[in-house]
Amino acid sequence: MDRVLLVDDEKEFTDVLSERMSSRGVEVDVAATGMEAIERIQKKSYDAIILDLVMPGMDGIETCRRLLEQNPDLQVILLSGHATVEKGVEATRLGALDFLEKPADLQKLMERIESAKARKMLLVQKRSEEKIRDILKSKGW
Amino acid sequence: MSDHLRRDVFEQALAFFGRMTALLSHEMKNALSVLNELGGLLGDLSLSAQRGRPIPAAQLDKIANGIQKQVQRCDAYIKRLHHFSHNTDSFRALxxxxxxxxxxxxxxxxxxxxxxxxxxxxxxxxxxxxxxxxxxxxxxxxxxxxxxxxxxxxxxxxxxxxxxxxxxxxxxxxxxxxxxxxxxxxxxxxxxxxxxxxxxxxxxxxxxxxxxxxxxxxxxxxxx
Structure with a gap:
């Protein structure tokens, strides 16, 4: 089962989107603010973080920056009502995986979540291999 | 007013108009996103119904209310945008x-x-x-x-x-x-x-x- 954290202050939007994603076999958690998202990733691992760009208080770009600072392996997909090229470039520079415009097509979003999951698995595998290599090197076997 | 100042005022007035309309269109996009998901949910339920699973009336009511709420929200934004735009094109109106x-x-x-x-x-x-x-x-x-x-x-x-x-x-x-x-x-x-x-x-x-x-x-x- 895919695990997704949906970060958006628009409750009606997160309610319906999480219901639709759950019916497609995705486990969805919701955070209404950037701070809440940061707290959630400390407690649980997610295959993808779907993050709204414009939120009260800490905005999507700042939240993305802080999330990736805490865990560079996180797969962040930014969602915005106005996906400007400028914001897209900024998000990509920060390390976001993708940038989608609202209203988003659920099929497309599900495909992006699958890519995020695959990329995360590759990163985890790479980290494990590096760890094993380090252990082998330090033990001199 | 100097030419330089006139250009500054012109640029800032345009920026103000742009900022206000962008704020409103962004809010409208948010309402449309909710409508998009509600429409998608109706589609999901319709597919389930075609497979013989009944749709609870309470769920349909909830979706209908959600649609009405977002339409009203969009309408309020469009009214504001309309008023605001007319303040620009009817610059001398009282x-x-x-x-x-x-x-x-x-x-x-x-x-x-x-x-x-x-x-x-x-x-x-x-x-x-x-x-x-x-x-x-x-x-x-x-x-x-x-x-x-x-x-x-x-x-x-x-x-x-x-x-x-x-x-x-x-x-x-x-x-x-x-x-x-x-x-x-x-x-x-x-x-x-x-x-x-x-x-x-x-x-x-x-x-x-x-x-x-x-x-x-x-x-x-x-x-x-």
Whole structure:
């Protein structure tokens, strides 16, 4: 089962989107603010973080920056009502995986979540291999 | 007005118009996103029904209410956009100033909400309304003052915008709960000076804040 954290202050939007994603076999958690998202990733691992760009208080770009600072392996997909090229470039520079415009097509979003999951698995595998290599090197076997 | 200043005013007026319309279109996109998901949910339920799974009436009711709510929300934004746009194309039309102030406060509320700041509007107008022309400039001047107050505001603060037309000439007062320091006001002063000049008004900084901070900004019309 895919695990997704949906970060958006628009409750009606997160309610319906999480219901639709759950019916497609995705486990969805919701955070209404950037701070809440940061707290959630400390407690649980997610295959993808779907993050709204414009939120009260800490905005999507700042939240993305802080999330990736805490865990560079996180797969962040930014969602915005106005996906400007400028914001897209900024998000990509920060390390976001993708940038989608609202209203988003659920099929497309599900495909992006699958890519995020695959990329995360590759990163985890790479980290494990590096760890094993380090252990082998330090033990001199 | 020098050519340089004229160009500055022109650019900033366009920027103000652009910012307001972008704020509104962004909110409309949010409402459309909810509608998009509600439509998608209806599609999901229809597919389930075709496979013999009944749709609970309560769920359909909830979706219908959600659709109505978002349509009303979109309609309110479109009305605001329509009013605001007409203030630009009917630049010389006479418009009640209290309504124009209430409108720009409502639009600025979207911006304030992003900083988790509350904007309060109070109107103390007598039955005799004050009508003004160049309402776009009035709204821009009030907006610039709100921005100066917002720059110094923090989460949970309130900015009060008060319109009154008695005693004396009509005025709009913008009060930030943390005051409006000179540093916050400085970037807005050049355009504000031009705007109040165009409106035959004055900009007053009411002292009372700490240090070099103004407690409030008042745009006062020279004519009653």
């Amino acid at each position: 418009v009640p100033l209290d309504a124009a102030v209430a409108e720009i406060v409502q639009l600025s509320q979207i911006l304030a909400a992003r900083k988790k700041v509350t904007l309060d509007v109070e109107s103390h107008a007598p039955p005799q309304a004050t009508v003004v022309d160049k309402v776009f400039f009035w709204q821009m001047a009030v907006y610039e003052c709100i921005c100066a107050a917002l720059d110094n505001a923090q989460e949970g603060d309130t900015i009060a915008v008060r319109f009154a037309n008695h005693p004396g000439p009509p005025f709009v007062r913008i009060t930030g709960s943390r005051g409006i320091p000179e540093t916050a006001l400085e970037p807005y002063l050049p355009i504000l000076s031009v705007l109040v000049g165009e409106l035959n008004a004055t900009l007053e900084q009411i002292s009372g804040g700490e240090g070099k901070s103004a407690a409030a900004l008042v745009i006062r019309s020279a004519t009653a």
